[in-house]
Amino acid sequence: MKIHKLMIPGPVDILDDVRETMASPSVPHYGREWMAIYQETIELLRQVFQTRNDLFLLAGPGSAGLDAALGSLLRTGEKVLVPSNGLFGSRLADIARCYGLEVVLLEFPAGQPVDPAAVRACLNVERDVQAVAMVHHETSTGVLNPLREVAALAHAQGLPIIVDAIASIGGLPVPVDEWGLDVVATVANKCLETPPAVAPISVSERAWKVMDSKPGRHHGWYLSLDTWREYARSWADWHPYPTTLPTHNIMALRVGLKRILANGIENHYAKHVRAAGRVRAGLHEMGFELFVAGEYACSLITSVEARPEFEVDDLARFLRDEHGILIGGGIAELRGKIFRVGHMGRAASDEYVEAFLVAVKDFLRRAGLA
Numbered sequence: 001m002k003i004h005k006l007m008i009p010g011p012v013d014i015l016d017d018v019r020e021t022m023a024s025p026s027v028p029h030y031g032r033e034w035m036a037i038y039q040e041t042i043e044l045l046r047q048v049f050q051t052r053n054d055l056f057l058l059a060g061p062g063s064a065g066l067d068a069a070l071g072s073l074l075r076t077g078e079k080v081l082v083p084s085n086g087l088f089g090s091r092l093a094d095i096a097r098c099y100g101l102e103v104v105l106l107e108f109p110a111g112q113p114v115d116p117a118a119v120r121a122c123l124n125v126e127r128d129v130q131a132v133a134m135v136h137h138e139t140s141t142g143v144l145n146p147l148r149e150v151a152a153l154a155h156a157q158g159l160p161i162i163v164d165a166i167a168s169i170g171g172l173p174v175p176v177d178e179w180g181l182d183v184v185a186t187v188a189n190k191c192l193e194t195p196p197a198v199a200p201i202s203v204s205e206r207a208w209k210v211m212d213s214k215p216g217r218h219h220g221w222y223l224s225l226d227t228w229r230e231y232a233r234s235w236a237d238w239h240p241y242p243t244t245l246p247t248h249n250i251m252a253l254r255v256g257l258k259r260i261l262a263n264g265i266e267n268h269y270a271k272h273v274r275a276a277g278r279v280r281a282g283l284h285e286m287g288f289e290l291f292v293a294g295e296y297a298c299s300l301i302t303s304v305e306a307r308p309e310f311e312v313d314d315l316a317r318f319l320r321d322e323h324g325i326l327i328g329g330g331i332a333e334l335r336g337k338i339f340r341v342g343h344m345g346r347a348a349s350d351e352y353v354e355a356f357l358v359a360v361k362d363f364l365r366r367a368g369l370a
């Protein structure tokens, strides 16, 4: 397969230490030696999540964590409030409906943040809502939602909050304990800069209380958080999870996390801010308009308005074929209307940022626009 510079909103390009770890020999997913690796990975993740909550490593995409969260916290027929401003917000609603939940979908326009005042008003009317579920960084547009405020509103009503932090944890501060975030799902292949297939998920004391207060089994077995807690207790010393784990991916995640934390997590956050700043300034200079307004524009991707002089697809194809750079397009109703540039992983490096700006300039020049 041709190798490109990945400047898409995930997966991201990985560094050599992680790549080499993926090529290491097989090890069993249990026993003393493995347990040391596993426990260290959990502790490193707790630092990134800023939590002392229980933390599990589901094998699967980030969505596995969202399935587990919604299916475990809520029973069929219960109501969940989903404030949504994009594709991944409606995905949360879809997952909830698949578990037989009643979804109160509170929609906001794409490119605009969720409005806490509207969430408050909705919670005041919908008295039988049992949980709130929201995306933090809505990657379909690059909007960073006001998670802290929405979490506080949920808690004021005694409700737990489920967070899709798939494209935010590790890339910017998400203080899980300070904000009281109850179930937080992420994945290895975005801001954690490692290959896909590991989905870390944290579960608060309040979330366990909610689950324990409801009679009957949770949905399913593998994606039931109850199952994971059961094995964490009963097989604690040698195999504290219900199934085989993707050991290579977890070893790679450990290596990536160690590097990120050794370099300083603040520096990791800052590199995205810097890369986003450079990309936005460069695009602005070339006559592009950003799709998301300043305050809510997440540092982890930049979404840019299409221009009347050319198709977004033509720009994306040119960057790929002539410069070996992959960017993301708009999805669903935003197809052809925006393009998205990722700043996660190696995309945040000076090398990638410079290559991208040079390539866009080259496109404009050849199109007679610069």
Ligand SMILES: *Cc1c(COP(=O)(O)O)cnc(C)c1O
Pocket: 010, 060, 061, 062, 063, 064, 088, 135, 137, 138, 139, 164, 165, 166, 167, 187
């Ligand atoms: C990438 C992404 C997802 C989907 O993650 P998968 O690993 O493909 O399941 C969900 N939500 C957000 C916000 C994302 O950025």
